[in-house]
Amino acid sequence: MGDGITAVRQAYLHDRRVGRFVKFAALLSLFAFGFWSIDVLQIPIDRVLGMFGRVGNMVWQRLLPPDLVYATSASVIYAVLETIEMSLLGSFIGTLITLPLAWFAAWNLTPDRVFLYPMARLIIVVSRSLPSLMAAMLLVAVFGFGPFAGMLALVVGTIGFAGKLMAEQAETINMGPVDAVRATGAGKLKVFIYGIFPQLKPSWYGIVIYNWDARLRSSTILGFVGAGGIGLHLRERISVLEYHGAMGIIVIIIVLVVASEAMSHFLRKRYY
Amino acid sequence: MxxxxxxxxxxxxxxxxxxxxxxxxxxxxxxxxxxxxxxxxxxxxDWGRMGTFADVFGIIMNLAPSLAFMPKIIGPLLQTLLMAFWGTLLAVLLSIPVFYLAASNITPYMMLTYPLGRGLIVVSRSTHEIIFALIYVAALGLGPLPGILALASRSVGFMAKTTAEAIENIDRGPIEAIEATGAGPIKRFLFGVVPQVLPVFIGNAIFQLDINIRRAAILGMVGAGGIGLYFAEQMKIYEYGNASACVLGVVLLVIIGEFVSNRVRTKLISG
Missing domain, CATH: 1.20.5 (Single alpha-helices involved in coiled-coils or other helix-helix interfaces)
Structure with a gap:
């Protein structure tokens, strides 16, 4: 009996020792990885040590207080409206393109598994992995400066974001009604409209609203590369070292994003 | 009738x-x-500036990624990956005090610290990483250090928000049991709260790592290190082929990152 207890106790101590060793080894390799990263990234250590003072100085003396007179001037308000317009139009057009793509990219519904399914998946995956600022810069190169390029970048963002979520939702539907509509001899489009879409309506509407919210977030900085909206003003203020004005714009952006998030939350709670 | x-x-x-x-x-x-x-x-x-359909088509043709440039972007891509990793790790560490303040059931002074925690989360979540990067670049100079800080600042909000929500929804039973043994607040937190939220926390950290790869890729465009710098440079000298090689590299990196992150999180949840 006593032997058994000793054995258990010894096994416990052994486990604890092994656990400690593993933890120690993990911590040690993390440190080694850290030093290697500092070397690869060429991070200046003296700057790391002085960084709190410098960032604090930047925030308290050069950014605060925000220049709200500039931030509520007519040109900024116009840029805010342009940003909202870009996000709405980009989401709208993007959603129209996403609807068929999401249908093709859902394995259980896709009309063609050999060609359309992989194509739709590829388009969604690539749009999703393409950072919107890079897409905007490329589109500015093709279509010139202005909100049109920014709107197209938001269309790409919508395809990647909403496409994935919509296709995932579509893969969870109940196939019973779909088969029932199909049994009436309806074509593929009618099966979609009467058998599939009614089941997906609530979740898809929610995704569309959520997507608009996310697009508004990314549209606030598209102006950085000349693709329209409030980002251009931010860039201007920073390049002339007018940080109080820049902070005013940042405040405006935060207000805009918080308002859109509250609105999207409200719409999703209220209706779907 | x-x-x-x-x-x-x-x-x-x-x-x-x-x-x-x-x-x-x-x-x-x-x-x-x-x-x-x-x-x-x-x-x-500006339709006049865009030129004819043929001009536009010509530019689009120039966008084909030049494969000769691909070996040159491996270094910057690695830098991007490292920035994402350290930014996420820093965000994970920084989120601990923030979710402590922002979880309504464990926050020390409801009237004071709860709004503070929530406010930090809102600011972090609604400011784009590029804006953080601009501030840090202005304060600290060019390089990956401001990029890492920008990623950390941006991710703290998400980590703290999801963790605070997980803490608000925990089961009170284990905490009461530990309280009954006479444990103090720190032990109650360590043995009553942490085991319940740790899987969610780790899952979200991996998710943030995946998102941060995407974010790190563009930070270089404002001078905060990584592949974005090379991309912006090549765009400025009209080497569109090289620029889209950078984009192709980013897309591949992000796809691999998302795949790995999904795999690891599924493993984490199922067993």
């Missing part, structure tokens, strides 16, 4: 008012979309 006529006029399941409201809604949406489209696309674009 009248019922038959009503039935003959349309679908009896839908009453007139609902239909009218619906069509009015469609009409408003259509008008708004047209107005915005005209404003942004027709007046907002």
């Amino acid at each position: 009248s019922r038959v006529i009503v039935a003959a006029e349309g679908n009896p399941l839908r009453d007139r008012g609902t239909l009218l409201k619906r069509y009015a809604f469609y009409a408003v949406v259509l008008c708004a979309v047209t107005a915005m489209g005209v404003h942004l696309i027709v007046f907002g674009t």
Whole structure:
């Protein structure tokens, strides 16, 4: 009996020792990885040590207080409206393109598994992995400066974001009604409209609203590369070292994003 | 008699008012979309500068990724990956005090610290990483260090928000049991709260790592290190082929990152 207890106790101590060793080894390799990263990234250590003072100085003396007179001037308000317009139009057009793509990219519904399914998946995956600022810069190169390029970048963002979520939702539907509509001899489009879409309506509407919210977030900085909206003003203020004005714009952006998030939350709670 | 006529006029399941409201809604949406489209696309674009269809097509042809540039971007891509990793790790560490303040059931002073924690989360979540990067670059100079800080600042909000919500939804039982042994607040937190939220926390950290790879890729465009710098440089000298090689590299990196992150999180949840 006593032997058994000793054995258990010894096994416990052994486990604890092994656990400690593993933890120690993990911590040690993390440190080694850290030093290697500092070397690869060429991070200046003296700057790391002085960084709190410098960032604090930047925030308290050069950014605060925000220049709200500039931030509520007519040109900024116009840029805010342009940003909202870009996000709405980009989401709208993007959603129209996403609807068929999401249908093709859902394995259980896709009309063609050999060609359309992989194509739709590829388009969604690539749009999703393409950072919107890079897409905007490329589109500015093709279509010139202005909100049109920014709107197209938001269309790409919508395809990647909403496409994935919509296709995932579509893969969870109940196939019973779909088969029932199909049994009436309806074509593929009618099966979609009467058998599939009614089941997906609530979740898809929610995704569309959520997507608009996310697009508004990314549209606030598209102006950085000349693709329209409030980002251009931010860039201007920073390049002339007018940080109080820049902070005013940042405040405006935060207000805009918080308002859109509250609105999207409200719409999703209220209706779907 | 009248019922038959009503039935003959349309679908009896839908009453007139609902239909009218619906069509009015469609009409408003259509008008708004047209107005915005005209404003942004027709007046907002410099059509003269864009040139003819052939010019546009020529530029698009130039965008084919040049494979000769691919070996040169491996280093910057590695840098991007490292920035994402350290930014996420820093965010994980920084989120601990923030979620402690922002979880309504463990926050020390409800009137004071709870709004503070929530405020930090809102600021972190609604400010774009590029804006953080600009501030840090202005304060600390060029390089990956401001990029890492920008990623950390941006991710703290998400980590703290999800963790605070997980803490608010925990089971009180284990905490009361530990309290009954006479444990203090720190031990109650370590043995009552942490085991319940740790899987969620780790899952979200991996998710953030995956998102941060995407974010790190563009930070270089404002001088905060990584592949974005090379991309912006190549765009400035009109080497579109090289620039789209950078984009291709980013897309591949992000796809691999997302795949690995999904695998690891599924493993974490299932066993």
